[in-house]
Amino acid sequence: MKRVAVMGAGSWGTAFAKVLADSGTDVVLWARRAEVADEITRSRVNPGYLPDTVLPANLAATHDPAKALAGAEAVVLGVPSQTLRANLAQWRSALPAGATLVSLAKGVELGTLKRMSEVVREVAGVPEDQVAVVSGPNLAKEIAAEQPTATVIACTDHDRAVDLQHACSNSYFRPYTNVDVVGCELGGACKNVIALACGMAAGLGFGDNTMASIITRGLAETARMGAALGADPLTFAGLAGLGDLVATCASPLSRNRSFGERLGRGDTVAQAQEAAHGQVAEGVKSCSSIRELAARIGVDMPITDGVHRVCHDGLDPRALTTALLGRERKAERQ
Ligand SMILES: NC(=O)c1ccc[n+]([C@@H]2O[C@H](COP(=O)([O-])OP(=O)(O)OC[C@H]3O[C@@H](n4cnc5c(N)ncnc54)[C@H](O)[C@@H]3O)[C@@H](O)[C@H]2O)c1
Ligand SMILES: O=P(O)(O)OC[C@H](O)CO
Structure with a gap:
């Protein structure tokens, strides 16, 4: 070329x-x-x-x-x-x-x-x-x-x-x-939403156990959507899955994580948007489309659903933590 x-x-x-x-x-x-x-x-x-x-x-x-x-x-x-x-x-x-x-x-x-x-x-x-x-x-x-x-x-x-x-x-x-185009694209889209959740957790003052829990459960819900849409499950263990998820959830350079951190510290969505100076935090919009896609195909994505409720329904990030931890108990690979 x-x-x-x-x-x-x-x-x-x-x-x-x-x-x-x-x-x-x-x-x-x-x-x-x-x-x-x-x-x-x-x-x-x-x-x-x-x-x-x-x-x-x-x-x-x-x-x-x-x-x-x-x-x-x-x-x-x-x-x-x-x-x-x-x-x-x-x-x-x-x-x-x-x-x-x-x-x-x-x-x-x-x-x-x-x-x-x-x-x-x-x-x-x-x-x-x-x-x-x-x-x-x-x-x-x-x-x-x-x-x-x-x-x-x-x-x-x-x-x-x-x-x-x-x-x-x-x-x-x-x-x-x-x-595996489907798996790579879903990995890239979903990790932005999970990074928003990690940012919220950081803004609320939570540490590495919380981050690792969100990253791992975020990967689980991403892989569930991938399985339903015909992606190769191994893609989510690769660079476009876990690799991107870890980088985005951990890095202060990520616009999505930074956006979530502001929400966790108490900023409104409008304030966080203003601080982003016109650069895109894609997860703020994609949390809604991914949530809708999950509902259409019957896949459970609780973190994505919670991020959507914080970004678009005014849910307090602290209440999201309570809601996620209060869910019905289940097996890890259910
Ligand atoms: N920044 C990163 O580190 C990074 C890395 C990998 C993937 N991505 C993805 O790449 C895509 C672009 O991200 P970016 O970081 O370059 O974004 P950005 O906000 O830095 O740049 C977006 C570019 O699109 C142009 N643009 C054209 N039409 C536009 C319109 N109608 N509204 C807004 N902008 C318009 C803007 O002028 C700008 O040059 C996103 O989907 C993002 O998730 C970004
Ligand atoms: O700054 P973010 O949150 O859009 O993330 C950038 C890249 O997608 C990381 O791979």
Whole structure:
């Protein structure tokens, strides 16, 4: 792969564009705001998202989607999950035929309850095997600082995943391939919700036992949903499952965990949103779509349900703790 377009110059879009460029792949990064593209072109820095990172010379920036997409062998979608459909619809006519469409977004669409790869297929009108997802323990700031990191590239077409793997492998970034798109996407979407719960627990002053309990039971409910939707159970023990869950639940860099921590300390959702300065904590919306999906397929997801009640029904995080611990007693693997 010689040329890739990255659509979205936020934290992860910019960091992933750098990963590609550092792997020897020429990249054109599309920024929604013209001034961001101009600033990257002028100073090689994206100051609003990654102020300490100098971007490589084989990474160009533009505000013009057609310029970014022309001749791209892969199109990487680095926009929030709830805007992906609208963004992609605007770019559809300029997508190069046959290009691999790659989702970086971690979420489940509100209303349709679709995974991101399903949204991409539907909007772009491409077959399943033309869509890939990247998911793993991938905090953008750490990767931009070239800290060693692994990830998963999932695609039902193994050869396509391998092509993309080659395009983004370098001395600090190691992607593995996987054909289980469903499992990788669910791992990425659900961990944001579980990280909100861990953040709430931290904000309430709870320690490592509580964190480990939430992480492990969070993984259990994620895997239950995966089993019902045909995912490979082993995916949840991998980078896109446990790996991402641990990184997100433990890191102060995670927007989801930080958001939850504010709620645990007593902030309202509006106050926590204001403190996020426009950056996405995807779990705040995805907790509702994942909860609805769980209800539709008859899967019990008590932590997700509780996070939804805190974020959208005004439940006090302290009352969530009482509700979770007061549930009917059961076997661990029930
Ligand atoms: N930041 C990370 O560390 C990280 C890592 C892995 C995955 N992700 C996932 O990648 C996706 C993007 O996250 P991010 O961190 O880059 O987000 P971000 O908020 O930093 O950037 C989002 C980008 O999308 C653009 N955009 C285009 N249309 C938009 C619209 N209508 N509304 C809002 N923004 C719009 C914004 O201008 C911005 O450049 C999310 O699904 C996130 O879960 C993020
Ligand atoms: O900052 P968050 O909470 O969106 O998490 C970022 C990444 O998804 C971690 O893999």
